[in-house]
Amino acid sequence: MIREILEAAGYTVLASADPEEALRRVGAPDVPIHLLLTDVVMPRLSGPELAKNVRIARHEIKVLFMSGYTDEALGLHGVLGAGTQFIQKPFTADASSARCARRWTSPTGG
Numbered sequence: 418m419i420r421e422i423l424e425a426a427g428y429t430v431l432a433s434a435d436p437e438e439a440l441r442r443v444g445a446p447d448v449p450i451h452l453l454l455t456d457v458v459m460p461r462l463s464g465p466e467l468a469k470n471v472r473i474a475r476h477e478i479k480v481l482f483m484s485g486y487t488d489e490a491l492g493l494h495g496v497l498g499a500g501t502q503f504i505q506k507p508f509t510a511d512a513s514s515a516r517c518a519r520r521w522t523s524p525t526g527g
Contacts, residue, residue, distance in 0.1 A: 419454070419483075419513060420432050422510040422513050423454075423513070423514060423517060425510070425514075426510075426514035426517075426518075428514075428517065431450065435459075435460075436455075436459060436461060436462035436466075436467045437462070439453070439455070439467060439471070440467070440470055440474075443470075443471050443474050443475055444474060446475070450475065450478050451477075451478065451479065452478065452479050452480070452481060452517060452520060453467070453468060453471050453478050453480045453481070454481045454483060454517060455467055455468060455480070455482060455483070456482070456484060457482050457483070457484040457486065457497065457503075458484060458486070464482050464484075465497065468480040468482070479502075479520055480502065480520075481502045481503070481504060481516065481520040482501060482502065483503070483504045483505070483508075484503070484505065484506060485505070485506045485507075487505060502520050504516045
């Protein structure tokens, strides 16, 4: 669903089935990637771990986390640090594309 929403908003989306595939895509430096949109909780590798590895390989990529858990719940359990960019599921098409646009154009990384 999120892929269709972002493509309809004019973004080029490189979807990955799992964190390992995402890391392989990031390893191709000739492919421009501006934003990593990842779920927080995933099997084998968490969203924060994926983001850390992505930022090691390509420090310029900005990160936006999404989750069905509230940001308060994730923060209380130490999953996301203060100031982490986050969008809570479920979200509308307008909210997700607007949030991605704000994150993509924000001056800070991570």
